[in-house]
Every structure is written in structure tokens, then in C-alpha cells.
Amino acid sequence: MKILLIALMVILTSCFYFPFEFTFLPSGMNTKLILAALGVPLMGYHMVQMNGIRFSKEILVSSLIAIVFSLIGLYSVDYNYSEDYSYATYITSMWVWFLASYAVVTLIGLVHGYLSYKLIVNYLIAVCILQCTLALAIDFVPSFKGVVDAYFVTGDRTFLEEVKRLYGIGATLDVAGVRFAAVLIMIAVILSKDDKVRNSQITAAIYFISFLVIAGIGNMISRTTSVGMLIGVFYLVYALNLLKVNVNILNIQIWKIIVLSMVFVFTIGAYFYNTNKEIYELLRFGFEGFFNWIEKGVWYTDSTDKLNTQMWIWPDENDIKTWIIGKAVFSDWFAVGTDIGYCRFIFYCGLMGLSTFILFFIYLSYSMWNKFWKIRHLFLLLFILALINWVKVSTDIFLVYALFLSLSSPYLYERFYIESEENENSI
Secondary structure (H helix, E strand, C coil): CHHHHHHHHHHHHHHHHCCCEECCCCCCCEHHHHHHHHHHHHHHHHHHHCCCCCCCHHHHHHHHHHHHHHHHHHHHHHHCCCCCCCCCCHHHHHHHHHHHHHHHHHHHHHHHCCECHHHHHHHHHHHHHHHHHHHHHHHHCHHHHHHHHHHEECCCHHHHHHCCCCCCCCCCHHHHHHHHHHHHHHHHHHHHHCHHHHCCHHHHHHHHHHHHHHHHHHHHHCCCHHHHHHHHHHHHHHHCCCCCCCCCHHHHHHHHHHHHHHHHHHHHHHHHHHHCHHHHHHHHHHCHHHHHHHHHCCCCCHHHHHHHHHCCCCCCCCCHHHHHHCCCCCCCHHHHCCCCHHHHHHHHHHHHHHHHHHHHHHHHHHHHHHHCHHHCHHHHHHHHHHHHHCCCCCCCCHHHHHHHHHHCCHHHHHHCECCCCCCCCCC
């Protein structure tokens, strides 16, 4: 029964982390909204249990910044006579994500009887492995693809088939890539900072093999995954003191596991790369930059070339009003002509909005740094991921922070959260 409940929670966590719509439900009714609706009575019940309304300082301050950001967007909409409310209602979007995450974290706590940051990360790893498996199954098994396409809505499927991209259920393009990237960073931090993981060769191997699988298949779905992969690798090198003369025995053991895991996974990958045409093409796409670097001595991809030569579009230097407050255009891609996040934010709400949005993530990272001290570096790395990601697209990663905000909410933190993980049961 416990195994079935855990499997169900992996599915529900995927419904949060990679939301999707059912074809038989009204358009716009996705799994994120359904979970958020569930989060409302759960939070209400917990407030009754606490005999009052209690929110953490972190959620109150971040909500205040989100309100300011929304007001800037709303002013831009009004000033420019626009009807594009993409970020003018960001406070609503933030709370929908938070309520959905609250429902997921609460249910995880009820299933396991405790909560910890590692338990949440474990579920996210399982979800990413699930989505990678689903993506390959959809691509290689036509009958399975037919079932998925018949019942689940995942992005613009016509476009996905035109560009021949892998997709899971709710996991597609850059949105999936940045969420895979966030989980890769989490794995790197857990491997570096969690002594229980570091002391178990089998557990450490499972974590790093998961890192390699998500990095490999994730890049086939979206090459944005490589950002998290590179941040994770650099962090492992830094945190495990690889470049120092004096490396302790425990770190040497971790590096041995990492090397053996790489040999194991790369051997399997090399076999399919040389024997399966579809895997060959998927790997060539996912790691195009690395293949060009090895074969031609220059790291580049078609998308990065286009990004550097065609996508950096800014307002006219004399258009001071747009630079300050924007033009409130975001949803209409042709009105801006670029996917680059920084450019799109400037065109929507100007430097005022962009700086407020950056401040929003600075506060989230700072507050979670102080709340979860053992894995504090994770939140700095997530902030760096957001800044790098906006060079390519404007994907919002608040949902990643939302899980930790929920974990630190008064009722769940006091009833379920454990700082010591000696008695944890692995999922």
C-alpha cells in the first residue's frame, strides 16, 4: 500500500512540476489549477488547527514584492492602453503555484509521516526520470503516443512534430529544460552536502546515475537542460575539492562513484549512439554544441547562433518611456520579435519591472538560504540559473521555490519537518 501511495505521489508531483491539460476537460483547466484548488481547503484546515491565520515571513515578503511587480505591469497596461495582462496579474500566478505546491507537500508529508528537503528533491528526481521515460516511450512506441495525444494536451503538438522534439506529459521545450536543470542542481548539492548520501556508495551512485540520465534525455527534450548540467558539474568540482591538493577520503570515494557511474552510463549511451539511428540523431541534437566542439573545435549550435545574431532586440535608445515602464506587450511574440527574457521583460514592464522581478528572486534565494542552511548553496545556484535562463527565454522558475516555501510554512514545518535525517526512509 505504501508503494502504491508513493507512486501516486510521484504522479501528483509531476502534475505540479509539469502541469498539463486533459483533452476531455475545458480548455485552461490544467493540473496546476486542480492542485491549487485542493491546496485552499488544506491550508484552511491547517489554519483552524493552528487557531489562527499564520503565514511565514518568507511568503508574506515575497508576496509583497510580487504585488509591486504586478502593479508595475498593471500601470504599463493602463498607460499603453494594452490588453496584455501576462505579468500584471503575477501575484495571482504566484499564489496559484504556491497553493498547488502546498497541496503536494502536504500530501507527501501525510504519506511519509515527515518532510525534509531531501524527500522533496527525491520526488522531483523521480518525476524527471518519469518524464524522460515517457518522452522516449512516446517517440518510440506509436501506440503509446496515440494514447497520450488522445488524452493529454502538451504544448503545440504540431510545432513539436515539425521540429522533431521529444516531449513528455506536460514536459516540453524550454519550460521542461529549465525544470530539469533545477533538479540537476539539486542533485549536485545533495551529493556534495548530504553526509548520509556520501557515506552510502549505492545511494550516491543512484543519485549520480539519475543526474546523467536526466542530463542526457533532458537535453534531447530541451537543450536548456545543459545549463543546469554545467552548473551542477562546476559545483561538484568546487564543493568536493577536486582541484585542491588535500582531498579527504570521503570525497575521493564520491569521485570514484562518479567516475564509475559515468563509465556505466556512457558505455550504454555509446552503444545506442552507434547502433540506433534515432538515438544517434537525438544525441546529436541534444549535445550539438559539444559535438561541434569536439569535431570542429568551436562550441556553437544553430539556436545560439540565432540568439546572438537575431534575437537581441531592444527598444530604441531614445524611447525612454519604454525603457522605464515598457509597452505591456508580452503574449504577442511578433510585437517583440524575440524570445530573450530580458528583452521581453523590458518591452513589457521596463527596467522598473525587470529590476523588481530580479529583486523577487533575490529575496526568495536569500530567505531560503537562511531557512535551509545545510543546502543554502542550492538557492544561490537557482538564482544564477534564472539569470542565465533569461538570456534565452523568459521562463519563470518560482514553482521550484514554491516547494521550499511550502515546506517552511508554519503548520507543515512544525508538524512534519525534520532537520536530522537519520531515521528517514528512502523513496
